[in-house]
Structures are given as C-alpha cells and as structure tokens.
Amino acid sequence: MHTARHHRWLPALGLLLLSPVCAEYLIGYDQIIGRPRELLAGLLILAPLYGAVAVMIREAARRTGRGWPTILLLSAAFGLAQAGLIDQSLFNPHFVDEPSWDRERSSTLVPVLGISLQHTLNFLAGHVIWSFAAPIAVVESLTPRLADRPWLRRGGMAVMALLYCLGAAVIFREHTKKFMASPVQLGVTAVIVLTLVALAFTLPRRRRPMPGRVPPPLWLTACTAVALLATHQLIPPTWAGVALDVLSLSLGAGLLLRWSSRAQWGRMHILAVSGSALVVNAGLSFVVQPNGQVAYAAKYVANATLMLGVLALLAAAHRRLRRAEATANAEGSRQDASRLTPLHRT
Structure with missing residues (x-):
C-alpha cells in the first residue's frame, strides 16, 4: 500500500x-x-503557479x-485568472517593456474593454493547451494504469493549493507594483472565472461513446493538430489574424469534440494531440526572437535540449501506452477463454 501511494x-x-516548462x-x-541556472531557479515560482494548478x-x-x-x-478558468487577476497581463499595456508588445496589443485593441483580442486569444489558448491540458495528457499517457485514478489524498491537494497561493501571491505582488486593473475589469474577470468553474462541474459526466470512425492517431490526428496549432501560433497580430485564429481554434475544437465522442477514440489519440502541441512549440522555439539580450549559441542549445526532451518523453509515453494496450488485450483474451465451456474448447 505504501509503495502504491509513493508511485502515485x-x-x-x-x-x-512539466507544466511550467511547457x-x-x-x-x-x-x-x-x-x-x-536561471531556468531552474524560475521553477521555484513557476512550478507552484502552473504545475500545482495542473495537478x-x-x-x-478524476x-x-x-x-x-x-x-x-x-484550464480556461485558471488561465483567465492568471492573465486577468494575478499578473494582469490581459489589461496592462506595459506588461512587457518591448516595442513588439505595444505593436501587437495596439493592432487589435478594444479600447472600451482595455484588452487586445489577439493577446486574449493567445493567453487563453496558451494556458488551456500548453500550460495545463497537454502536460496533463502526456503525464497520464506515461502512467496509463493510473490515468483515471486520483494521485493525491487530501493532504497532497492541500499542499498543491498552498503552493499555488504562494506562487500567485508572489506574481501578483510583483506585477501590481505599478499597475492595477480597474475594479470593473477585475470584477468581470472574476465572474467569468467562477462561471467557467461552475460549468466544469455541472456538465454531464461521461456519455456513452457514439459509433463511427476516428482517424489513425499517429498521422492524421497528429498532422491535423500540428497544422491547426501552428496556424494559431504563427498568425499575424491583426484583425484578419484574429478571425483566422478563431476559425482555426474553432475547427480544432469541433474536430476534437466530434472524434473524441466516438468509441474508437483512445489514449493514443489523446497523446497524438497533446504531443503535437508540445512539438509545435518546441519546433517554433528555434525561430522565436526572445525578449531582451540573449546569447544565441546558448539559446539554440536550450531549444535543442528541450526538443529532444519532448521527443524522448513522447516516445516513452507511446511505448507505455502500447504496452498497456497489449496487456489489456491479453487479459481480455484470457477472460474470454475462461468463460468457454469444455465443449467449446474442443
């Protein structure tokens, strides 16, 4: 029993x-x-802020x-809370001291709301996909036997909640020294966050799968996810870009909803989608211009290290899912054989 708890x-x-890294x-x-060294030190704040939330x-x-x-x-609720209530990057016009931030924000600014639609889509999609959902899916794929079970007891959950509160407090204090969103902005954001949380727990539980075919997980599912997620990341910060972004994200959500409701949809498909998200960002990192000064040789070494780490992680997850599927099939065959009468076995 002690070993099982340790493994969870x-x-x-x-x-x-994994969550803060992604x-x-x-x-x-x-x-x-x-x-x-600074990347490792940053995890002291980012792990509570992102990782504890993901857990x-x-x-x-579950x-x-x-x-x-x-x-x-x-994920959407916590992502909105992060961008709108904690670091307030959703509203702060000077959140990043870079000309590119000002250009991107002003190009799709909605003055009456005090937000940039392009930034809003980036923040929300980024948190939902890369901060929380994709890391959760990958780690569950690495531990298929525990994927549907709780990992922590109440004490563990309390630790995660405490870590998150501490990390959020540090970030809030740091980013609100010179800027604070208006009470209306904070109030509306809080209402939307609470509404998302309420919806999360009032939706019907898992429905019976529908009949129908799903695409093969390792090529069509992955390629579709890569194409749509890369489109989201690469669109220009313009009103036309916002429209294209909404279209690509809506198309991806629609396909995911349609395919995942079918009986043949499985963990390998989930890994294909989540793994594609990690590969897209790891690949784009080689052409992303970092904020501030950076030694490019060290940057490319870090990019390559993270890409190799992602590929190794996905390969391990794929291997463990295959092994779990083989074990489940073997157990199913033995159970079927045990039900046969001696007459059937002749």
Missing part, C-alpha cells in the same frame, strides 16, 4: 514540473532561455469521475 506521487511530481520555457520567448485541475476532474470537458473548462 511520481506522476503528480512529473506534472508539477507554459514558459518550451517556446523560448524569454531572455533566460540560454541560462540553465489540482487533473485531480478535481476525483469527481469527470473527463476532458471539465479539465478544459478548469
């Missing part, structure tokens, strides 16, 4: 670390990308017998 802490710890380091936009989202869904709709809605 391992995926939680893995998610605690959220902040994988795309390689920060000037510390080529400084390993809590995953645990809340403990209540819910699935990916709940995970995605909670």
Whole structure:
C-alpha cells in the first residue's frame, strides 16, 4: 500500500514540473532561455503557479469521475485568472517593456474593454493547451494504469493549493507594483472565472461513446493538430489574424469534440494531440526572437535540449501506452477463454 501511494506521487511530481516548462520555457520567448541556472531557479515560482494548478485541475476532474470537458473548462478558468487577476497581463499595456508588445496589443485593441483580442486569444489558448491540458495528457499517457485514478489524498491537494497561493501571491505582488486593473475589469474577470468553474462541474459526466470512425492517431490526428496549432501560433497580430485564429481554434475544437465522442477514440489519440502541441512549440522555439539580450549559441542549445526532451518523453509515453494496450488485450483474451465451456474448447 505504501509503495502504491509513493508511485502515485511520481506522476503528480512529473506534472508539477512539466507544466511550467511547457507554459514558459518550451517556446523560448524569454531572455533566460540560454541560462540553465536561471531556468531552474524560475521553477521555484513557476512550478507552484502552473504545475500545482495542473495537478489540482487533473485531480478535481478524476476525483469527481469527470473527463476532458471539465479539465478544459478548469484550464480556461485558471488561465483567465492568471492573465486577468494575478499578473494582469490581459489589461496592462506595459506588461512587457518591448516595442513588439505595444505593436501587437495596439493592432487589435478594444479600447472600451482595455484588452487586445489577439493577446486574449493567445493567453487563453496558451494556458488551456500548453500550460495545463497537454502536460496533463502526456503525464497520464506515461502512467496509463493510473490515468483515471486520483494521485493525491487530501493532504497532497492541500499542499498543491498552498503552493499555488504562494506562487500567485508572489506574481501578483510583483506585477501590481505599478499597475492595477480597474475594479470593473477585475470584477468581470472574476465572474467569468467562477462561471467557467461552475460549468466544469455541472456538465454531464461521461456519455456513452457514439459509433463511427476516428482517424489513425499517429498521422492524421497528429498532422491535423500540428497544422491547426501552428496556424494559431504563427498568425499575424491583426484583425484578419484574429478571425483566422478563431476559425482555426474553432475547427480544432469541433474536430476534437466530434472524434473524441466516438468509441474508437483512445489514449493514443489523446497523446497524438497533446504531443503535437508540445512539438509545435518546441519546433517554433528555434525561430522565436526572445525578449531582451540573449546569447544565441546558448539559446539554440536550450531549444535543442528541450526538443529532444519532448521527443524522448513522447516516445516513452507511446511505448507505455502500447504496452498497456497489449496487456489489456491479453487479459481480455484470457477472460474470454475462461468463460468457454469444455465443449467449446474442443
């Protein structure tokens, strides 16, 4: 029993670390990308801010017998809370001291709301996909036997909640020294966050799968995900770009909803989608211009290291899913054989 509990802490710890790496380091936009010590030190704040949330989202869904709709809605809620309430990057016109930030923000600014639609889409999609959902899916693929089970007890959840509160407090204090969103902006954001949380727990639980075919996970599913996610990341910060972004994200969500409702949709498909998200950002990191000064040799070494790490992680997850499928098929065959009467066996 003690060993089983210990093993359940391992995926939680893995998610605690993978989530911030995917959220902040994988795309390689920060000037510390080529400084390993600073990257490791940054995890002291980013792991509580992102990783603890990812663990809590995953645990809340699995403990209540819910699935990916709940995970995605909670991811959107926490992502909006991060951008709108904690660091307030959604509203702060000077959040990043870079000319590119000002250009991107002003090109799709909605003055009455005080937000940029392009930034809003980037923040929300980025948090939902890369900060939370994709890391959760990859870690669950690495531990298929524990994928539908809770990993932590109440004490573990309390630790994660405490870590998150501490990390959020540090970030809030740092980013609100010179800027604070208006009470209306904060109030409306809080209402939307609470609405998303309520929806996450009022949606019907898992429905019976529908008949129908799904695409092969390792080529069509992955290629579709790569194309749509790369489109999201590469569109220009213009009104036409916002329209294209909404179209690509809506198309991806529609396909995912359609395919995932079918009986043949499985964990390998989930890994294909989530793995594609990580590969897209790891690949784009080589052409991303980091904020501030950076040594490019060190940057490319870091980009390559993260890409190799992603590929190794996905290969391990694929191998473990294959092994779990083979074990499940073998157990099913033995159970079928045990039901046969001696007459049937002759």
